[in-house]
Amino acid sequence: MHVRFSRGVITIAIIxxxxxxxxxxxxxxLLKKAPELAIPEASCTVxxxxxxxxxxxxxxxxxxxxxxxxxxxKLPERAxxxxxxTAIQESKLLNLDHGDRDSVGVFQQRESQGWGTKKQLMDPVxxxxxxxxxxxxxxxxxxxxxxxxxxxxxxxxGGYAYAPHEEDAKVLAAAFTGRVPQAVHCxxxxxxxxxxxxxxxxxxxQLARALGSTAITTxxxxxxxxxxxVAHAEKYALSRVRFSGATWSNDIEVEGWQAGEAxxxxxxxxx
Numbered sequence: 001m002h003v004r005f006s007r008g009v010i011t012i013a014i015i016x017x018x019x020x021x022x023x024x025x026x027x028x029x030l031l032k033k034a035p036e037l038a039i040p041e042a043s044c045t046v047x048x049x050x051x052x053x054x055x056x057x058x059x060x061x062x063x064x065x066x067x068x069x070x071x072x073x074k075l076p077e078r079a080x081x082x083x084x085x086t087a088i089q090e091s092k093l094l095n096l097d098h099g100d101r102d103s104v105g106v107f108q109q110r111e112s113q114g115w116g117t118k119k120q121l122m123d124p125v126x127x128x129x130x131x132x133x134x135x136x137x138x139x140x141x142x143x144x145x146x147x148x149x150x151x152x153x154x155x156x157x158g159g160y161a162y163a164p165h166e167e168d169a170k171v172l173a174a175a176f177t178g179r180v181p182q183a184v185h186c187x188x189x190x191x192x193x194x195x196x197x198x199x200x201x202x203x204x205x206q207l208a209r210a211l212g213s214t215a216i217t218t219x220x221x222x223x224x225x226x227x228x229x230v231a232h233a234e235k236y237a238l239s240r241v242r243f244s245g246a247t248w249s250n251d252i253e254v255e256g257w258q259a260g261e262a263x264x265x266x267x268x269x270x271x
Contacts, residue, residue: 042188048174059093060231067176068210069128078142084169085162086150107131125210178223182257188234196237200270203236216266225268242269
């Protein structure tokens with residue numbers, strides 16, 4: 001007995017077979033890419049006795065820059081805390097090229113309000129210097145509530161909004177000023193692109209723009225430089241930072257700084 005299938009049944013069968021083959025091929029290629037897809041994004045973690053905070057690399061770089069500019073200007077940690085709380089509220093510690101009206105940059109400063117040109121304000125070193133120049137003119141800025149000090153600089157429509165970020169700002173300040181050693185740890189993937197040679201000379205040049213002299217005169221200053229270097233590791237293809245007997249490595253399986261070979265407290269080694 002011959003069984004005859006209608007043209008519609010045959011068409012459906014063909015469609016099912018084609019779909020099955022397509023799905024199989026798609027799954028095959030997806031599984032081939034699975035190890036690559038599983039690679040996490042670059043990230044940074046700050047750990048201090050006051051708490052732990054996660055940052056993305058740009059946020060860590062901005063944080064490190066703010067601390068370095070403050071050190072160059074010989075400002076107290078309180079100034080750094082105020083700057084961080086302001087930047088968290090204004091831009092989430094990102095160098096934004098847009099904002100309300102003509103506001104741009106980390107602190108969302110406005111060209112029309114005399115802060116500088118857009119190009120200048122998009123430079124975190126310049127923007128931070130402008131912020132601190134205004135902050136130090138605020139009477140008793142070290143003692144008055146953080147929101148009052150920040151608002152005196154920013155003149156925002158919602159000046160109350162800075163206060164909730166104070167605790168986060170304190171954790172970041174303790175780490176990036178170098179007061180708490182070994183507090184900044186970052187990791188970035190290197191498997192997606194060919195290995196690059198460390199750009200240590202360029203890293204030191206850019207550090208000097210924010211910090212001025214890169215000489216290590218105290219351990220605190222050394223840990224500030226070390227934190228800045230780790231935060232900028234992806235940007236300058238750094239895989240290792242060493243200071244005062246401790247080593248940071250760009251190794252996802254290593255958590256935090258590790259005790260390493262004895263190294264002096266007068267130089268931060270990059271490689």
